[in-house]
Amino acid sequence: MTASGTRKSQSRHGSKCCPEETMEPVGQITQQHGRSIIVGLGNTFLTDDAVGPRVAGLVHEMLASPDVDFCELAVGGVELMETIIGYKNAVIIDAILTERGTPGTCYLLDLACCPRTRHASMSHEIGLLEGLELGRRLGLTVPDSVWVYAVKIVDPFAFGTKMTDPVERAIPRVAIEVAAEVRTLLCVSNRASQAEDGGRQEARG
Amino acid sequence: MTQRITINPITRLEGHGKIEIFLDAAGDVERAFFQVPELRGFETFCLGKPAEEMATITPRICGVCPTAHHMASVKALDDLWKVEPPPTAKKLRELAYNSFMFEDHLLHFYYLGGPDFVVGPVAPKAERNILGVIGKVGLEVARKLIQIRKDVRQMLETMMGKVIHPVFGLPGGVSKGMTEEERAEYLKIAERAVEFAQFSLTVFDSIVLQNDKLLDLIFDEAYEHKTYYMGLVDKKGRVNFYDGDVRVVYPNGKELEKFSPWEYREHIAEHVEPWSYITFPYLKRVGWAGFVDGPSSGVYRVAPLARLNVCEGMATPLAQAEHDRMYATLGGKPAHQTLAFHWARLVEALQAAERMRELLMDSEITGREIRTRPTATPQEGVGIVEAPRGTLIHHYWTDPKGLLTIVNLIVATNHNAAPIAMSVEKAARASIKHGEVDEGLLNMVEMAFRAYDPCHACATHTLPGQMPLRARIHDHEGHLIRVLCKDGP
Numbered sequence A: 001m002t003a004s005g006t007r008k009s010q011s012r013h014g015s016k017c018c019p020e021e022t023m024e025p026v027g028q029i030t031q032q033h034g035r036s037i038i039v040g041l042g043n044t045f046l047t048d049d050a051v052g053p054r055v056a057g058l059v060h061e062m063l064a065s066p067d068v069d070f071c072e073l074a075v076g077g078v079e080l081m082e083t084i085i086g087y088k089n090a091v092i093i094d095a096i097l098t099e100r101g102t103p104g105t106c107y108l109l110d111l112a113c114c115p116r117t118r119h120a121s122m123s124h125e126i127g128l129l130e131g132l133e134l135g136r137r138l139g140l141t142v143p144d145s146v147w148v149y150a151v152k153i154v155d156p157f158a159f160g161t162k163m164t165d166p167v168e169r170a171i172p173r174v175a176i177e178v179a180a181e182v183r184t185l186l187c188v189s190n191r192a193s194q195a196e197d198g199g200r201q202e203a204r205g
Numbered sequence B: 001m002t003q004r005i006t007i008n009p010i011t012r013l014e015g016h017g018k019i020e021i022f023l024d025a026a027g028d029v030e031r032a033f034f035q036v037p038e039l040r041g042f043e044t045f046c047l048g049k050p051a052e053e054m055a056t057i058t059p060r061i062c063g064v065c066p067t068a069h070h071m072a073s074v075k076a077l078d079d080l081w082k083v084e085p086p087p088t089a090k091k092l093r094e095l096a097y098n099s100f101m102f103e104d105h106l107l108h109f110y111y112l113g114g115p116d117f118v119v120g121p122v123a124p125k126a127e128r129n130i131l132g133v134i135g136k137v138g139l140e141v142a143r144k145l146i147q148i149r150k151d152v153r154q155m156l157e158t159m160m161g162k163v164i165h166p167v168f169g170l171p172g173g174v175s176k177g178m179t180e181e182e183r184a185e186y187l188k189i190a191e192r193a194v195e196f197a198q199f200s201l202t203v204f205d206s207i208v209l210q211n212d213k214l215l216d217l218i219f220d221e222a223y224e225h226k227t228y229y230m231g232l233v234d235k236k237g238r239v240n241f242y243d244g245d246v247r248v249v250y251p252n253g254k255e256l257e258k259f260s261p262w263e264y265r266e267h268i269a270e271h272v273e274p275w276s277y278i279t280f281p282y283l284k285r286v287g288w289a290g291f292v293d294g295p296s297s298g299v300y301r302v303a304p305l306a307r308l309n310v311c312e313g314m315a316t317p318l319a320q321a322e323h324d325r326m327y328a329t330l331g332g333k334p335a336h337q338t339l340a341f342h343w344a345r346l347v348e349a350l351q352a353a354e355r356m357r358e359l360l361m362d363s364e365i366t367g368r369e370i371r372t373r374p375t376a377t378p379q380e381g382v383g384i385v386e387a388p389r390g391t392l393i394h395h396y397w398t399d400p401k402g403l404l405t406i407v408n409l410i411v412a413t414n415h416n417a418a419p420i421a422m423s424v425e426k427a428a429r430a431s432i433k434h435g436e437v438d439e440g441l442l443n444m445v446e447m448a449f450r451a452y453d454p455c456h457a458c459a460t461h462t463l464p465g466q467m468p469l470r471a472r473i474h475d476h477e478g479h480l481i482r483v484l485c486k487d488g489p
Helices: A047-063 A077-084 A128-137 A165-204 B042-046 B051-061 B066-080 B087-119 B130-137 B139-160 B180-209 B212-219 B261-267 B304-310 B317-330 B338-360 B417-431 B441-450
Strands: A036-041 A068-073 A089-096 A106-109 A145-152 B017-023 B029-035 B228-233 B245-249 B255-259 B268-271 B280-283 B380-387 B390-398 B404-410 B469-474 B480-486
Touching: A036 A047, A036 A077, A047 A068, A047 A089, A047 A145, A047 A165, A068 A077, A077 A089, A077 A128, A077 B139, A089 A165, A106 A165, A128 A145, A128 B130, A128 B139, A145 A165, B017 B417, B029 B417, B042 B051, B042 B404, B051 B066, B051 B390, B051 B404, B066 B087, B066 B139, B066 B261, B066 B380, B066 B390, B087 B130, B087 B139, B087 B180, B087 B338, B087 B441, B130 B139, B130 B180, B139 B180, B180 B212, B180 B317, B180 B338, B212 B338, B228 B304, B228 B380, B228 B390, B245 B261, B245 B304, B255 B261, B261 B268, B261 B380, B261 B390, B280 B417, B304 B317, B304 B338, B317 B338, B417 B441
Parallel strands: A036 A068, A036 A089, A089 A145, B017 B469
Antiparallel strands: A106 A145, B017 B029, B228 B245, B245 B255, B268 B280, B380 B390, B390 B404, B469 B480
């Protein structure tokens, strides 16, 4: 799985790959060979919480690739894990509340630095890392690469379909930036896979 | 004594739990408050919207139980337009609803409640999670769990559109029927669901019931409240998640009252406290006597154990046998052990799976008549279902054009708000004696409220997704003397 440093999405980053065991698919769980998924996390009725689905939808349109699927989820946890299983790459776009920073700023989160869910106590509470680890232990095909983008927001609590001004204004810019970066990330990931496949074939030959 | 109670808006983080504990002069707990900010204002948000949109709007209240809100809403819309869905439509709805109950209950047992029991309440924190559960039950079981949940959710998606945003129920029926091919395919899933539900009960038996320490924990007085109970029952008094009348029983199990969904406001009132955004429903006929149990207190409980406590029996044979076994172990009916909610949840999962199978064996489910078109002028409608977390009430008023003028929702966690507060206080009392605070306080408190499977953080999706929990302990003069946290790595 790719782990990348925490930074604003404007900056480029160098991915580092961890070796992974080859996993066999389980039962009838669908395999999305070589496909990628963009997941927008959030509730479109909770003011700025809609930013994930909104940005993700735009990014999906901009990528305009038949190999990239789009999904909107209102919760993370098990559903998120079950959604991204079988895909080669997953891009997750969510909202984030931070003490510092400007609303509308987009961050690429470092999964390796995210604290793990230690102790679930509600239905929402299976963290992404825990979910991926679970999938891996079960022998499910978890994505080679998972990128989590988070957009700094103001209000994810009030019911409403209108976002706050700074977040609303930032959406087109953030979508363009994320789409550009994701396009690069997916190309890098695909080239790495092709090189890996080529190496395997050579070894067999 | 000076009491300082602070409700700090900055704690309105998703799913943030805050406990304020006040000690008396002897250092024992005088009061404890469990505060989780509740999302409010949804009803106001809906005003002026066309009522028929509620079936697609309300599932977005909560990402965890969208199907429950969808179904309660659709039933309220039936009532609003005074229209009776055809038998096929009712069966399709009930199938979808039981499928949802099955997968949601399994989610709770293995992922959430499971760590407490399957891994053990005193296991290291790092192991008290789903990965620890897998360590105990084995990889193969976990694979089966993932598979059956995925199968059921795919079936729901085919039937209802997206699971999180269902577009299935309509006033007077459903939007899509079922083919014979689909019925045959879904029946295989239902068979596997029954098997897995039965297997899950054997897991509970071998890991929990055969372990004296865990059994003692279930019977621990710290996790017991002798309250009233509420739940939907069918005409024979059996558990029904989708439809029926609301039955309420005394703490001794005798029936207090049974009423139709339309009458709920004559039986339920809501108490408010200045320290919480959550309202505390109570039984009007008994009255509010504070956060106490017993026959003179109108506090009642909903959700799996409550449903089993109010029923005459289960609606399916395998679940009935498990129901009987559970009450034989717990010492009869009603059972007041809060931790037995986990057991009751599994019995219900079995009924849900059996009911899925029954409905799919009924040839009428592939009938073509799936909707009765509404023609009446809307005015007022009520819909009630049993959500996994308890009784869910939707009540709408509209103008003659069908635009919403008043909306009232009572969600399951609302009903259980007072009992949860009581359970937290009881756990705090057991953990703090003479000013000495047991380090296990937060674990005990968590176990107490997790049994109810509360859903305070509706529509949230935190990454990495843990629930911060803080206990603030004040001395008898109100000074903050200690803070316990569980909100970081």
